[in-house]
Amino acid sequence: MESVHSSLDARLGDGVNAPLAIPLRVLTTLVELTAAALLLAEVSVLITGVVWRYVLDSPLTWTDELASMLFTWLAMLGAVLALARGENMRMTAIVNRFSPAAQRWCESVSQLVVALFVAIILLPAGQHASEQMAILTPALGIADGLRALAVPVGAALMLLFAIGNLLMNGGRTAILGGVATIAAIGAALWLLQPAFIAMGNLNLLVFFVLLVGAAVLIGVPIGFAFGISTVAYLTVVTHAPLGIVVSRMDEGMSHLILLAVPIFVLLGGLIEISGLARNLVDFMASLLGHVRGGLQYVLLGAMFLVSGISGSKAADMAAIAPALFPEMKSRGVQGEDLAALLSASGAMTETIPPSLVLITIGAVCSVSISALFVGGLLPALIATVAIAFVCWMKARRADAPTLSRAPLRVVMRTFVIAVPALALPVLIRAAVVEGVATATEVSTLGVIYTLIAGILASLFGKPFAYRRLYKMLVDAAALSGAILLIIGLATSMAWALTRSGFSTYLVGMMQSVPGGATGFMIVTIVCFAILGSVLEGIPAIVLFGPLLFPAAHALHINEVHYAMVVILAMGLGLFAPPFGVGFYAACAIGKTSPDGVGKRIWPYLFALLIALLLVAFIPWLSTGFLGHAAE
Known part of the structure; x- marks a missing residue:
């Protein structure tokens, strides 16, 4: 251990x-x-x-x-x-x-x-x-x-x-x-x-x-x-x-809403040590592994399903990559390509609930968390499709071994084993969206669910890493403390900026940008892409969210729509070289040199930029399914 x-x-x-x-x-x-x-x-x-x-x-x-x-x-x-x-x-x-x-x-x-x-x-x-x-x-x-x-x-x-x-x-x-x-x-x-x-x-x-x-x-x-x-x-x-x-x-x-932070971080650790993440990957690999570039799609799908639950993009990537990378390398995929795809998959999933960035926006910008959870799914799906298109284009040009389709009995067996893992993110998101429970209560229910699922799975030969529980608790406490300290100190800094009158000046300046709401949105994308690369998502949101969300509201931009644009822009910056912290985390997890990965990530980032522009200028993609959650 x-x-x-x-x-x-x-x-x-x-x-x-x-x-x-x-x-x-x-x-x-x-x-x-x-x-x-x-x-x-x-x-x-x-x-x-x-x-x-x-x-x-x-x-x-x-x-x-x-x-x-x-x-x-x-x-x-x-x-x-x-x-x-x-x-x-x-x-x-x-x-x-x-x-x-x-x-x-x-x-x-x-x-x-x-x-x-x-x-x-x-x-x-x-x-x-x-x-x-x-x-x-x-x-x-x-x-x-x-x-x-x-x-x-x-x-x-x-x-x-x-x-x-x-x-x-x-x-x-x-x-x-x-x-x-x-x-x-x-x-x-x-x-x-x-x-x-x-x-x-x-x-x-x-x-x-x-x-x-x-x-x-x-x-x-x-x-x-x-x-x-x-x-x-x-x-x-x-x-x-x-x-x-x-x-x-x-x-x-x-802030009471932030109680969800340490619990979701703990939940992410439990998903890994209970084997649920591995079960999910095994099922998706049996379903798509025979397709040219199939494991790339498995990586995207797995990241889509588990992303946001751990509270850390590095933890999300670390839970999925070890289960897939050895097999992908055996099929001829270069390590630099794997790390580039992993980095892009981290960027594409920033809006997927129960992302802690969504919870933070709800806490500091007074936006409905239920509405954010609903609004984040379709933008994330658009970004996933954009990345998948790049994977498809690369797979068409690459030489790949001919692999046989997994037998139906293998698919069905891995599906049955993966049902608890497939159900968890659906239950979490549905409970918050439908107003059944708060984000904190849902995270607690998720912990109970995962513990029970892991214990039951261990009875049928699936190992539950009990010896890692203490380390997991300590890691969850440290990560939560690092996040919450930033939120607290950024709140103090935001107060100082507000007291100086800067917030009023900033809102006025952003509202006077040529092009009205369109110009405001373009400036937002540029600013938060830069902030995301330097500050990461949560501190940037705490610092500038309370200042810019009122400006967006004054320009009649829906707050949920604006939140999706901000988060995707920050995700783009977070995983873009040369400054993106997430980019270097993906390289470390993939055990590859950032120099080699940097040359291969740009097609993925360009696809994400296209997806971001679609979300920014088609508000329905963020607000079309809000319904009662927007209220």
């Missing part, structure tokens, strides 16, 4: 302060155990609420309160884990091209930025928790400060890990260089304070374009790049208390 410490050990093994490795590893283990226990408790509380509501028809009033309190602790400790294990969302494409010495300097600056930010918010976070102690929850009568206490505790732990990582990996020269760099930037910002104030809103370019951009490019985790830029802006340009960063961060991370 792979150790949950593998990434941590790899980073701690070569440091100049090796004695720090042991206490850091012990602390990491304690955080892992606590986070895993919190995730189990969260699922148990939600399952209790679902059973009492839907089975016993006697809803419990306290489950949502307790789940919300546990959720904040889970989010913060998950964010601590992501930092400890080096799993924060960050851009490394540029840094990886630097010399080893420059990479160490970038890593030192990155850890110093994290340490500086959490040190700055530590006291305001403690004050925020103290203030919340006076507020009691309605059902349980528990002080809300006990929930808010997760923020200063998480910040203190992140400070310890940032300093520990810095000392373990930086080296004296790199650390001193990083300290000097940050001190110089801080002094320059302070000395230029009168000039920034005199610039008016143009100072936003300095703090939220140059500063954020520079931080992201040298590998600072995206959430902390948002956080330090917001703190710098508020300190230098405004008189706003820094406590507002903490309160907005707490508010952004604690």
